[in-house]
Amino acid sequence: MTAPLDEQELILRADNLVKHFPITKGAIRKKTVGMVSAVNGISIGVAHGETLGLVGESGCGKSTAGRSILKLIEPTSGSLTFEGRDITGLSRHEMVPLRRELQMIFQDPFSSLNPRHTVGSIISAPYQVQKINPPGGVKKAVQETMERVGLNPEHYNRYPNEFSGGQRQRIGIARAVTLQPKVVVCDEPVSALDVSIQAQVINLLQDLQDEFGIAYIFVAHDLSVVRQMSHRVAVMYLGSIVEMTDRDTLYAAPLHPYTHALMSAVPVPDPQVEATRERIVLQGDLPSPINLPSGCVFNTRCFRAQDRCRVEVPELLEVTPGHKVACFFPITEGLGHDLIKGPDSGFVEQPTREVQPPSEVIADMESSGSARPLGADYARDGDYEERDF
Ligand SMILES: Nc1ncnc2c1ncn2[C@@H]1O[C@H](COP(=O)(O)OP(=O)(O)O)[C@@H](O)[C@H]1O
Numbered sequence: 098m099t100a101p102l103d104e105q106e107l108i109l110r111a112d113n114l115v116k117h118f119p120i121t122k123g124a125i126r127k128k129t130v131g132m133v134s135a136v137n138g139i140s141i142g143v144a145h146g147e148t149l150g151l152v153g154e155s156g157c158g159k160s161t162a163g164r165s166i167l168k169l170i171e172p173t174s175g176s177l178t179f180e181g182r183d184i185t186g187l188s189r190h191e192m193v194p195l196r197r198e199l200q201m202i203f204q205d206p207f208s209s210l211n212p213r214h215t216v217g218s219i220i221s222a223p224y225q226v227q228k229i230n231p232p233g234g235v236k237k238a239v240q241e242t243m244e245r246v247g248l249n250p251e252h253y254n255r256y257p258n259e260f261s262g263g264q265r266q267r268i269g270i271a272r273a274v275t276l277q278p279k280v281v282v283c284d285e286p287v288s289a290l291d292v293s294i295q296a297q298v299i300n301l302l303q304d305l306q307d308e309f310g311i312a313y314i315f316v317a318h319d320l321s322v323v324r325q326m327s328h329r330v331a332v333m334y335l336g337s338i339v340e341m342t343d344r345d346t347l348y349a350a351p352l353h354p355y356t357h358a359l360m361s362a363v364p365v366p367d368p369q370v371e372a373t374r375e376r377i378v379l380q381g382d383l384p385s386p387i388n389l390p391s392g393c394v395f396n397t398r399c400f401r402a403q404d405r406c407r408v409e410v411p412e413l414l415e416v417t418p419g420h421k422v423a424c425f426f427p428i429t430e431g432l433g434h435d436l437i438k439g440p441d442s443g444f445v446e447q448p449t450r451e452v453q454p455p456s457e458v459i460a461d462m463e464s465s466g467s468a469r470p471l472g473a474d475y476a477r478d479g480d481y482e483e484r485d486f
């Protein structure tokens with residue numbers, strides 16, 4: 098796998114990115130009564146032609162992070178750098194030329210496309226926004242892109258509702274890649290699709306990356322999809338990055354208790370291995386981002402939590418080259434060597450807390466119940482997600 102990245106190599110990066118949503122009360126004189134702490138100071142980035150997987154359960158802030166890093170929503174604080182240029186303070190208007198290079202593929206292939214626009218007009222929108230007239234005209238360029246992503250170019254004048262979910266996602270991909278951007282945030286682009294279609298869409302994204310050198314930030318709640326796509330993986334929990342390293346290291350030697358729990362919730366195809374392997378089962382729901390736990394954000398569900406975890410916040414430290422973890426008591430038992438730096442575990446075995454059956458954990462990861470106090474159905478101004486491009 099890839100060597101640890103030199104920070105200089107990152108084409109797009111976020112440093113200490115924070116996004117909080119105020120909760121307001123009152124129709125006329127709006128009063129802020131609380132705050133949804135969706136993203137709490139994350140530092141991530143992606144290099145040319147690389148895929149950074151961003152994984153965590155539903156409601157942990159992945160979409161908010163993805164949108165903030167592209168400035169589709171204004172970060173509360175932190176800085177954003179694209180190709181060495183500080184873009185943090187750019188206005189929406191000043192961002193327009195950069196939209197050519199920074200694109201997004203949305204999760205829901207149904208709500209993200211305007212049903213009143215033809216496929217041709219949806220995919221050609223970036224040409225209108227950027228005022229680009231390619232040789233041979235926009236229609237020809239769009240039809241070439243349609244063909245490249247596996248759509249029939251003769252369907253140029255059709256409407257999104259005439260397509261299946263997989264084809265609609267190809268329309269979203271075509272729109273995102275038609276101007277050959279440098280970075281694309283893919284927000285759970287296959288989560289809404291059948292498994293057989295997922296593989297096709299993943300292959301398409303990988304081919305496009307090979308062909309155009311696109312850097313992806315690939316958001317998913319599914320560790321197996323992330324494993325297939327990513328060069329490096331960042332594990333997110335309740336608005337924070339808790340572990341980040343290259344893919345092979347993460348899957349071979351995860352250090353954070355949450356990463357272990359996520360991995361043990363993924364079913365193994367071999368029934369014998371599946372029956373015998375140890376499962377780590379998380380207790381309870383993802384806490385509310387309106388009221389974050391004190392100390393380590395994971396302490397309310399962590400099977401290794403000790404007193405220190407409830408009062409002190411563990412820093413995300415690089416504990417071996419290229420491997421960062423935010424935990425006072427990382428799981429080093431299977432490593433075969435000590436960490437070269439970082440927290441001295443000093444872990445004391447404590448009685449395991451009450452557990453849930455594994456099926457419920459998997460359901461938990463998907464849940465949209467108490468984990469999402471304001472839910473995924475927050476207003477999007479009644480508009481479609483393609484509007485910014
Ligand atoms: N526009 C918004 N207004 C208020 N809360 C929001 C908004 N967008 C997201 N949230 C909240 O922020 C948290 C993280 O949401 P999100 O980024 O969508 O998580 P994920 O993509 O990991 O499922 C959730 O609790 C969600 O309800």
Ligand code: SF4
Binds near residue numbers: 354394396397406
């Ligand atoms: S710091 Fe403590 S609570 Fe947090 S993940 Fe590590 S052991 Fe668990």
Ligand SMILES: [Mg+2]
Binds near residue numbers: 159161204285
């Ligand atoms: Mg999301």
